[in-house]
Amino acid sequence: xxxxxxxxxxxxxxxxxxxxxxxxxxxxxxxxxxxxxxxxxxxxxxxxxxxxxxxxxxxxxxxxxxxxxxxxxxxxxxxxxxxxxxxxxxxxxxxxxxxxxxxxxxxxxxxxxxxxxxxxxxxxxxxxxxxxxxxxxxxxxxxxxxxxxxxxxxxxxxxxxxxxxxxxxxxxxxxxxxxxxxxxxxxxxxxxxxxxxxxxxxxxxxxxxxxxxxxxxxxxxxxxxxxxxxxxxxxxxxxxxxxxxxxxxxxxxxxxxxxxxxxxxxxxxxxxxxxxxxxxxxxxxxxx
Amino acid sequence: xxxxxxxxxxxxxxxxxxxxxxxxxxxxxxxxxxxxxxxxxxxxxxxxxxxxxxxxxxxxxxxxxxxxxxxxxxxxxxxxxxxxxxxxxxxxxxxxxxxxxxxxxxxxxxxxxxxxxxxxxxxxxxxxxxxxx
Numbered sequence: 474x475x476x477x478x479x480x481x482x483x484x485x486x487x488x489x490x491x492x493x494x495x496x497x498x499x500x501x502x503x504x505x506x507x508x509x510x511x512x513x514x515x516x517x518x519x520x521x522x523x524x525x526x527x528x529x530x531x532x533x534x535x536x537x538x539x540x541x542x543x544x545x546x547x548x549x550x551x552x553x554x555x556x557x558x559x560x561x562x563x564x565x566x567x568x569x570x571x572x573x574x575x576x577x578x579x580x581x582x583x584x585x586x587x588x589x590x591x592x593x594x595x596x597x598x599x600x601x602x603x604x605x606x607x608x609x610x611x612x613x614x615x616x617x618x619x620x621x622x623x624x625x626x627x628x629x630x631x632x633x634x635x636x637x638x639x640x641x642x643x644x645x646x647x648x649x650x651x652x653x654x655x656x657x658x659x660x661x662x663x664x665x666x667x668x669x670x671x672x673x674x675x676x677x678x679x680x681x682x683x684x685x686x687x688x689x690x691x692x693x694x695x696x697x698x699x700x701x702x703x704x705x706x707x708x709x710x711x712x713x714x715x716x717x718x719x720x721x722x723x724x725x726x727x728x729x730x731x732x733x734x735x736x737x738x739x740x741x742x743x744x745x746x747x748x749x750x751x752x753x754x755x756x757x758x759x760x761x
Numbered sequence: 762x763x764x765x766x767x768x769x770x771x772x773x774x775x776x777x778x779x780x781x782x783x784x785x786x787x788x789x790x791x792x793x794x795x796x797x798x799x800x801x802x803x804x805x806x807x808x809x810x811x812x813x814x815x816x817x818x819x820x821x822x823x824x825x826x827x828x829x830x831x832x833x834x835x836x837x838x839x840x841x842x843x844x845x846x847x848x849x850x851x852x853x854x855x856x857x858x859x860x861x862x863x864x865x866x867x868x869x870x871x872x873x874x875x876x877x878x879x880x881x882x883x884x885x886x887x888x889x890x891x892x893x894x
Contacts, residue, residue: 518826518843617845621825656846656866692852700849706822710853718857719799719810726810727803730769739805740773740886 482553487560493551500528500546503559510546510559511568511588513659514611519620521547525611525659526571527588531558543567565592573597575609582607582660607662608637614654614663623647623699626654626675637662639675650679650693684714762836764894765878767809772888774807776800778880785879786862786869795862797871798880809889811880812858812871814838820870823853829870837873844868 480495486503493502498521503510513525523545532549533541533556543563558564572589577599579585589595610628614637618626625648629638639645650672655663665674670690672679681690682697697711713721731737783794798811814837821829821838828843829850844867851859851868860869873891881891 516843516845517841518828518845621845622847651847651849653845653847692848696847696849697852700823700853703825704823704849704853706819706853710819710823710855713857715851715854715857715859718855719801720803720857722810722856723801723803723808726769726808727806730806730808731804734770737770737806739802739807740771742773742775742885 482551484551484553484555484557486557495551497551498547499530499532499544499549499551499555499557502551503546503557508559511591512547513584513588513609514613515547516613516617516657519613519616521545522612522616523548525575525609527568529564529567529571531561531564532556568592569594574599577601579605579607579609579660581605582609584660585609607660609660609662610635610637611659612637613657613659617653617657622651622653623649625649639677644677645675648675648677649695649699650674650677651696651699682711684717685712686717687714689714689716762894763876763891764836765811765873765881766890766892766894767811768888768890769806769808770888771886772800772807772809773886774800774802775885777883777885778809778889781879781883785874795860795869797858797860797869809880810856810858812838813856814871814873819853819855820850820859820868823849825849828868832872832875835873835876838870839872840868840870842867 481492483490484493484502486506486508489506491502491506500510500512500515510530511527513527514522515528526545528546529543530546531541532544534554569592572585572592572594575585576589576594577597580597580601612628615626615628618624625645626637626639629636629642639648652665652674655665655674665672670681670683672681672693679693679695682692682694683690691714692711700706701708778798779796779800780792782796782798783792784790786796787794798809800807800809818838825847826843826845828841829838830841832839846866848861851861858870862869878891881889
C-alpha cells in the first residue's frame, strides 16, 4: 500500500519514467512531458468529462498480471508505478474506430477529417449522418458555460435527437453573450455574428455596450452585469474601449514627459543624432 | 529583478517594436499581425504602450477561470491555456493592454517573451530596455 502522505510518485508513459503528483490525470502528466495524446473535449480550465473518447490509452500495473485496460487519459488518475502506452497498436485501433464514428457523425468537420487522416481513416465505414452539422456532442460548451459563466445551454433530447442548445430550443434566458462556448468548441460548430453593434448567438440578439468616447461596440450589457455581479471590479472598468484606454494612458505618460522635460523635442532618426536612418538594426542579444 | 524599462524621451516613433512583437506572436513578419505593444504620439511625445504587469491586475480580477497567472521568473502575467475566450480581461484592463486573438481563440497579452523581450532587442534607441531596475 502506498503511504497516505505520498504526494509525488513515479510512473511510466511510453517507457519513460515520469514524476506525477497526487490528484493529476494521466493526460496532465503526459502533456507536461510533451507526450502527445489527441483530445477534443478536454480543456485545462474545466473538469474533464471523457466524452470524446479520443484520449484512450492502455494502462497496466506490475501487480495486474499482464491485464491491460483501455482508459481515458483525461479521467484516469495518475498512480504510483502505473504503466501507460499512448501509441500501442490496440490504442491506435480503438482511436481509429472512434474517429471512424466521429467522421460518420461530422463528415464536414475539418478538425475531424485531419485527425482521422492522421490515423489512416479517409472515409468513414459507416453511413454518414444526413444533414450533418459540426457538433460532436462533446459537451465542452455546456461545461464551460456551467462552470465559468451562467449555465445557459445544455444537451437536449436523447439518443439520435440529442443536441446542444438552450432550454427547450428557445432563446436562452440566462445567456450573457460572452461567446466562450463558441471559442472553446473544438470543431467550430457554435457560431456567432456581430453586425452594427448587435451580437447574435443561440438566436439571441444582444445590444453591445459602446465606448463612451469613440462609440466602438464593446461587450454585451448582460455580460457586463454578470461580471459586475461575480467579479470585484466596478462599472468604470467597462466604459471605454481598449483603444481609448491606450490613448488615455499615452496622454498620462506624455503629460509626465512634458512636465519633467519642459523643452522636449522628440528624437529623430538620421543626421547628427547618432540614430541610424534605417530603423532596422542588428538584433541585439538580450539574455535573461 | 529585470524589468522592461520604457523611456518615451528616447523613442523616435519608428515602430520597430510593433513589428518585432507581431513577428514574435504570430511567427510571420507582418505589420498588421498581433502585437501587444503600440506607440502613440501624443502632443509630440511618442509613448510606447504595453502591459504594465500590474501587481494587482484588473485582468486577473476579471478572469472567471483564473487563466492569467504570474510567471515567477520574469514577473510577467501570462495567459495560460486555461483561457476560455470570454473577452472579460480585454474589456477590464484599464490600460487597454489586453488583446484578443481570433485565430487561437484566446486572450493575448505581453508575456515579456519569456524573459527576452523582442521589442527591446529591436529598439534602435534603447527607448525600450530590458535591464535591472
